[in-house]
Amino acid sequence: MLNLISKKIISEITNNFELFEKYLYTPTSIKDFKKFLINYRGMKVPGTPQSYNRDELSKQTAENIVNFFINIFAKEGLADHSEEEILIILNEVEMGVNLSLYYWFGLNDRNYQFRTLIHFFELDGVGSVFLTKNKHDFAVSLSEDGMRFGLASSEHEPKYMPVSKVCELNLFTEMASERVLFARIRTVQREICLLIDDWEHLNAILAVEYGRTFQDFQNLRTKKAEEDHLMVVSKMNARRDTLAQWCLESFCDFQEWIEKLFEFRKFSDDIYSELQAASVVLLSGLQKIFLPASVSRHRYCENVPKLLERYALSRVRMNKDDVSSRLLLQACQSALGKVFDATLFDFVDKKPFEWVFSFDPSAAIKSFSWSYSKELHLVLSAIYGVCCFKKSLPNPIDINFLSDIATTIQMPETFPADSNLNRKIYENEVNILDEKIQNTFKLLLNFIDKNVKDSKNTKELCQFIIKNLQPTQEALNGSIS
Amino acid sequence: MDQFHEEKHEENMIVPRRRAASEIKLLRLELIPKGKTPCEEIGSEWSSAQPAENLSPSKAAACLGIEVWAPASVVKKRYKTLQLRYPSDQFVEKHIEWRPSADLLGNPLSRLNWFWQSGFIPLPESSLSFKENSLWDKENAEPILDSYIALKRLSEL
Incomplete structure (x- = not known):
C-alpha cells in the first residue's frame, strides 16, 4: 500500500x-x-x-x-x-x-x-x-x-495515518477461536476510546486557547489582541478539519470492519454483544465529531461529509430501516450536492415499530444545514420531527425532543457570516409544494397540536416550529385558489 | 532515564484520561448542548443518565472472582454458582451490592458505558499478571499498541 x-x-x-x-x-x-x-x-x-x-x-x-x-x-x-x-x-x-x-x-x-x-x-x-x-x-x-x-x-499541519491502519483489521478470519475474537474486538473498542479521548483532549486545548485570546480581545480592544485572536481562530478551524478527517478515516474503517463481522452470523451471543457494544461506542465517538459544527458553528471542509457519507452508507447497509442513519446519510449527501432520496418519506407513513431510531440525528442535520437550501433543511428537520413524535406515541413528546426539533429548524440562521467566500453552497432543488413534503409538514403540525403537554416552555417552542412551517402551508393554499 | 516516578498502572486495569483533559473538563462543558448533561449514555446524545454504578469494574469483578473483561456468559455462570452456595433468602441480602456489578461486567454495553462516564480508558489485561486457573487469561487479550509496534506494522503494510 x-x-x-x-x-x-x-x-x-x-x-x-x-x-x-x-x-x-x-x-x-x-x-x-x-x-x-x-x-x-x-x-x-x-x-x-x-x-x-x-x-x-x-x-x-x-x-x-x-x-x-x-x-x-x-x-x-x-x-x-x-x-x-x-x-x-x-x-x-x-x-x-x-x-x-x-x-x-x-x-x-x-x-x-x-x-x-x-x-x-x-x-x-x-x-x-x-x-x-x-x-x-x-x-x-x-x-x-x-x-x-x-x-x-x-x-x-502535520498529517497522521489513521489509527485503524495499525489495528490489523484484515488479520481477522471467520475461523478464529472465540478467545482471539474477543481480544480483537476489545482492541478495537479500546482504540476507539483512546481516539475519542485524544479528540476531546486536543479540542479542549483549542477551546482554552480560544477562550484566552477572546477574553484578551474583549478586555483590551487593541489591534494586536484582535490579530492574536484571529490567528487562534484560523488555526482552530484548520485543526478541527484535520482532526475530524483523521478520526473519521479510522471510524469508517472500524465501522466497515464491524459491518463485515455482523455478516458472518455464526458467532456466539457473547461475541455479538461485544460487537454491538463496539458499534455503539463508535457511534458515540461519531456524535462527538459533530460538536464543533452543531454547537460551535464550525463549517467543516468538504472531506468531512464525504467520510461521514461512507460511514452512514455502511450503517444503512447494516440496517436499511434505521431512520437515524438514513437522515445522517441524507444530510451528508445534500452537503455534497447530491439529489434528495424521496424514499425517506416512507418512514413518515410507516408504523413506528417498522423502523428504528438508533441515535439522535439532529447533530448531523444541524452540522451541515448551512451548506444546502433552506427548503431542503426544513424537509429534513420535518422528517426528523415526525419520527421523534412517532416514537413517543401515545405519550406526549419529551420537552428535550421538542426543543431539539425547534433548534434543528433554527440552525441555519445561527451560523455566523462565512469568512471564506469560496465555500460551496448547494442550491438543492426541492419543491416545497410537493404532496409528500406537505403531508409531512401537516403531520408534524398535527402532532404539535395534539401530542405536546401544555406548559410555558413548550408553548414557545411549538409556536416557533409552527411559525416556520406555516408559510409553506399558506403558499400551498395560495396555489390552489 | 526513569529517574523519577514510574507510575504503575492501577490494579483495576484502567488509567485516567490525560490529566490535562480532565482538568479542563469544565471548559469542555461549553461544548455540550444546553439542557444535556456531560454524563451522556453511550449511543444517545440526549440522555440525562448519571453513572449508575458506584463500584468500579475491578471491584465488581473481585467480588465475583472473575476478570473485568470476562464474557457475559461467564459472568452469568459465575453469578449462578455463587447464588447456589447460599440459601435463596440470604442471597439477596448478602449480595445486594453485587447485583449491579454482575450486570456491569456481564453486559459489554454497560461496561463500556461505565468507562465512558467515568473518564477512564479501558486497558488490556495483558499488562497484568494472571492468577492461575483463572477463567480468563492473557491469551484472550492483545497487547496494548505502542509507537514501536505501530511503526513496525506500518512498515509491513
Whole structure:
C-alpha cells in the first residue's frame, strides 16, 4: 500500500527506534522538568525560566531529532528520486511517524507526549532544510502537533495515518477461536476510546486557547489582541478539519470492519454483544465529531461529509430501516450536492415499530444545514420531527425532543457570516409544494397540536416550529385558489 | 532515564484520561448542548443518565472472582454458582451490592458505558499478571499498541 521507499524508511526508523526514544526522553535530565510536567496541561507555558543548561539541551535535542530523520533519508537514497516522488514519500513517512508519536508517552505518564517536549524546549517551528533539488528546498521541522516533512515553504499541519491502519483489521478470519475474537474486538473498542479521548483532549486545548485570546480581545480592544485572536481562530478551524478527517478515516474503517463481522452470523451471543457494544461506542465517538459544527458553528471542509457519507452508507447497509442513519446519510449527501432520496418519506407513513431510531440525528442535520437550501433543511428537520413524535406515541413528546426539533429548524440562521467566500453552497432543488413534503409538514403540525403537554416552555417552542412551517402551508393554499 | 516516578498502572486495569483533559473538563462543558448533561449514555446524545454504578469494574469483578473483561456468559455462570452456595433468602441480602456489578461486567454495553462516564480508558489485561486457573487469561487479550509496534506494522503494510 505504501511506497516501497517509504516502507524502507519507516522500517529503518523502527530499527533505530531506541535512539529516537532516547531523544524524546532528553527533558528528564533537567531537574525543572518534573515540576513542569506536573503543571503541564497540553498547552504552551509562557515564561518558563530560561537557563543555560536548558537552552543548550533544547538546541541539541532539536538538532538530534532533525538529524535522526535526515540521516535515514540519506541512507535510503531519498535524493535520487524525482521531486514529485520525494514529496509523496515524505508525506507517507510523516503520516507514519506522527501516528507513532500519537502512541508515544513517556514515564508512564500520559501527560508526557511529543508536544510536551516541544513546549518544554520551545521548539515549535524549529527545523532545517536537508535537500535542495531544482531550487526546491526539502525540510524536516518540529511542531507542537507533530513532525513535518516536505517543502520548506509549506507550513502544512502535520498529517497522521489513521489509527485503524495499525489495528490489523484484515488479520481477522471467520475461523478464529472465540478467545482471539474477543481480544480483537476489545482492541478495537479500546482504540476507539483512546481516539475519542485524544479528540476531546486536543479540542479542549483549542477551546482554552480560544477562550484566552477572546477574553484578551474583549478586555483590551487593541489591534494586536484582535490579530492574536484571529490567528487562534484560523488555526482552530484548520485543526478541527484535520482532526475530524483523521478520526473519521479510522471510524469508517472500524465501522466497515464491524459491518463485515455482523455478516458472518455464526458467532456466539457473547461475541455479538461485544460487537454491538463496539458499534455503539463508535457511534458515540461519531456524535462527538459533530460538536464543533452543531454547537460551535464550525463549517467543516468538504472531506468531512464525504467520510461521514461512507460511514452512514455502511450503517444503512447494516440496517436499511434505521431512520437515524438514513437522515445522517441524507444530510451528508445534500452537503455534497447530491439529489434528495424521496424514499425517506416512507418512514413518515410507516408504523413506528417498522423502523428504528438508533441515535439522535439532529447533530448531523444541524452540522451541515448551512451548506444546502433552506427548503431542503426544513424537509429534513420535518422528517426528523415526525419520527421523534412517532416514537413517543401515545405519550406526549419529551420537552428535550421538542426543543431539539425547534433548534434543528433554527440552525441555519445561527451560523455566523462565512469568512471564506469560496465555500460551496448547494442550491438543492426541492419543491416545497410537493404532496409528500406537505403531508409531512401537516403531520408534524398535527402532532404539535395534539401530542405536546401544555406548559410555558413548550408553548414557545411549538409556536416557533409552527411559525416556520406555516408559510409553506399558506403558499400551498395560495396555489390552489 | 526513569529517574523519577514510574507510575504503575492501577490494579483495576484502567488509567485516567490525560490529566490535562480532565482538568479542563469544565471548559469542555461549553461544548455540550444546553439542557444535556456531560454524563451522556453511550449511543444517545440526549440522555440525562448519571453513572449508575458506584463500584468500579475491578471491584465488581473481585467480588465475583472473575476478570473485568470476562464474557457475559461467564459472568452469568459465575453469578449462578455463587447464588447456589447460599440459601435463596440470604442471597439477596448478602449480595445486594453485587447485583449491579454482575450486570456491569456481564453486559459489554454497560461496561463500556461505565468507562465512558467515568473518564477512564479501558486497558488490556495483558499488562497484568494472571492468577492461575483463572477463567480468563492473557491469551484472550492483545497487547496494548505502542509507537514501536505501530511503526513496525506500518512498515509491513
